Amino acid sequence: MKARIFYASLNQEAKCNTDGCSLLDASIENKIPHLHECGGNGKCTTCRVRILEGMENLTARSNQEAIMARNRKWDPSIRLACQCYVKGDVKLQRLFWSSAEVSKLQTETLPEGKAEERPIAILFCDLRNFTNLSSHNLPFDIAFMLNRFYTALGDPILMNNGIIYQYVGDEIIGVFGTAGGTREKNSLDAIRAAMGMRYALERLNRIELKDFDVKLKMGIGINFGLAYVGHLGHPTHRQFSVVGDPVNVASRIQAQTKKTGTHVLISNSVYRNVPETALEIGWTYHASLAGKEERVEIHELLGFKQMDLQLELQASLHLLLQDEDAFAALFYEKVFQKAPFIRNLFKNNMPDQGRLLTHMLGGIVYSLARPEHLILGLKKLGQSHHRYGVKDEYYPIVKEAMLETLPEVLGEFYTPQIKDAWSQALDFVTKTMKSWKEASSSVA
Ligand code: HEM
Ligand code: FES
Structure with missing residues (x-):
């Protein structure tokens, strides 16, 4: 018998x-x-x-789902779609629309009404010259642009497993590692986010602000240390909160960028957490920061020493998927030109298929920052592809088509680093998908 699933939104x-x-x-x-x-x-x-109707038409929670539901205080209408099996008609609503939303899940298991000490990286980004723009434009246009900036500059935080903690005036604050992670990972996530924000600002200036007589600038300060995280506030209005000395220090390091005319400054605690060979550092100096008795060692961060795969993928993703239908159409056109027989594997509706592919590519780029689930997900995808009739020897055709699609879609933004990053990422994805028959630990 067939059941109907109705997706409300x-x-x-x-x-x-x-x-x-x-x-x-x-x-x-x-x-x-x-x-x-x-x-x-x-x-x-x-x-x-969220199940809106027909809960009785689903199997009951498994033990695993029940534990998750209890820890996260889900009400009974929330179910894991992969863990409940259908017995009749159901009406539902998906709760996550994009990978960008996933990082906020980290706050779900934080304590209520109290805070716990966690080792985290804190990033303060201050957007400058915005007042010049606002004095020449209508409030409506300003609100639109501010949203664009917040999105473009917030995305690198979310892509790197960070949480956008607050917007204060022209400042964006991101935190990394609230739910755990090593010192190195949390610091590297924040550093990658900072570099991604620089890419994003460059693009905003080159594309969005091309016709305005303004060039936006920014200063970023990053610090690492033990801060208190939790949901604090009035019992009826508790908010995710991060408090402690490391937060104040991060803010003051950011303020130093203005004084020194630098773009990104990191504290010595961040610098010490990552391998010395990883970062390109400009100059190092000691500064007196308000509230600190001793002078603090600060480093100017210029970038990564070698091509950073995640950063290149992240920075190109938005450009690639600006028009995701066009990207997917071009890609499949190339695949079918190279191997016309592959067309027969697809059941009709290519635009919908294209959207699934781009959704998955975006998901892969985001989940590289939280790889614990990615391998499981890719193996499952590989297993489905085996069922769709995809043979191992078809994968290089898809890689070739993808690498040829990149320069056509990216135009002036295409670089050899981007090509290299996507080539390596596709090799990893393919290798993992093909390994679906092996034990889960075998793909490194
Ligand atoms: C390189 C990595 C690849 C990725 C990330 C990818 C992604 C996807 C996704 C997300 C779907 C939607 C269905 C699902 O989630 O199971 C899908 C379906 C499919 N893919 Fe792939 N794919 C890849 C490689 C390939 C290759 C090499 C082929 C064959 C040449 C292929 C052929 C198909 C077919 C035939 C379907 C099913 C379409 C249908 O049901 O009509 N894919 N793929
Ligand atoms: S829990 Fe359902 S897909 Fe991961």
């Missing part, structure tokens, strides 16, 4: 067999983008949905 319906089809299977089979970072293994919670 999409106003779309999917059909699925009542014997052994999970809600996630229904989305994938019906080409409805649905985040599933761990590939349906019940570990990442990104596939969660």
Whole structure:
């Protein structure tokens, strides 16, 4: 018997067999983008949905799902789409639309009404020259542009497993490592976010602000240390909060960028957390910061010494997916030109297929910063591809088509580093997808 799954906010319906089809299977089979970072293994919670009607038509929570629900205080209407199987009609709403939203999940398990000490990296970014822009434009245009800036500069924080903590005036604050992670990883995430923000600002100046007589600038300060994180405030209005000396120091390091005319400054604690060979450092100096008795050692961060795969992928993703339908259409055109027989593997509707592919590519780039689920997800994707009739020897065709699509879509922004990064990423994705038959630890 077939059951109907109705996606409320999409106003779309999917059909699925009542014997052994999970809600996630229904989305994938019906080409409805649905985040599933761990590939349906019940570990990442990104596939969660709210059941609006027909809860009685789903199997009960498994032990694993029940534990997650309890820890995260979910109400009974929230279910993991990959863990519940369909027995009849259901109406639902997906709770995550994009990978960008996933990093905020880290705050879900933080304590309520108190704070715990955690080793985190804190990034302060101050946007400058914005007042020049606002004095010459209508408030409506300013609000629109401010949103664009917040999005473009916030994305690198989210892509690197950080949380956008606050916007204060022209300042954006990001925190990294609230839910754990090593000192090195949390510091590197913040550094990568800072470099991504620099790329994003360059693009804003070159594209969005081309016709305005303004060039935006920014200063970024990063610090690392033990800070208190939790949900604090009035019991009816608790908010995710980060407090402690390392936060104040990060803010003061940011203020130093203005004084010294630098772009990105990092504290010595950040510098010490990452391998010495990784970073290109400009100058190092000691500064007196308000509230600190001793002078603090600060380093000017210029970038990574070698091509950083994640940074290049992240910086090119938005440009690639600006018009995701056009990107996917061009890519599939190239695949089918190279190997016309591959067209027969696809069931009709290529635009929907294209959207699933771009959704997945975006997901891969985001989840490289939290790789614990990525391998599981890719193996599952590889297993599905085996079922679709995809043979190992087809993968190089897809890689070639993708690498040829890049320069055409990126135009003036295309660089050899971007090509290199996507080539390595596709090799990793392919190798992992092809390894679906092996034990989970075998792909490094
Ligand atoms: C390089 C990595 C690849 C990625 C990231 C990728 C991604 C995807 C995604 C997200 C889907 C949607 C269905 C699902 O999630 O299971 C899909 C379906 C599919 N892919 Fe791929 N794919 C890759 C490689 C390939 C290759 C090499 C081929 C064959 C030449 C291929 C052929 C197909 C086919 C036939 C389908 C099913 C379409 C249908 O049901 O109509 N893919 N792929
Ligand atoms: S928990 Fe369902 S896909 Fe990860």
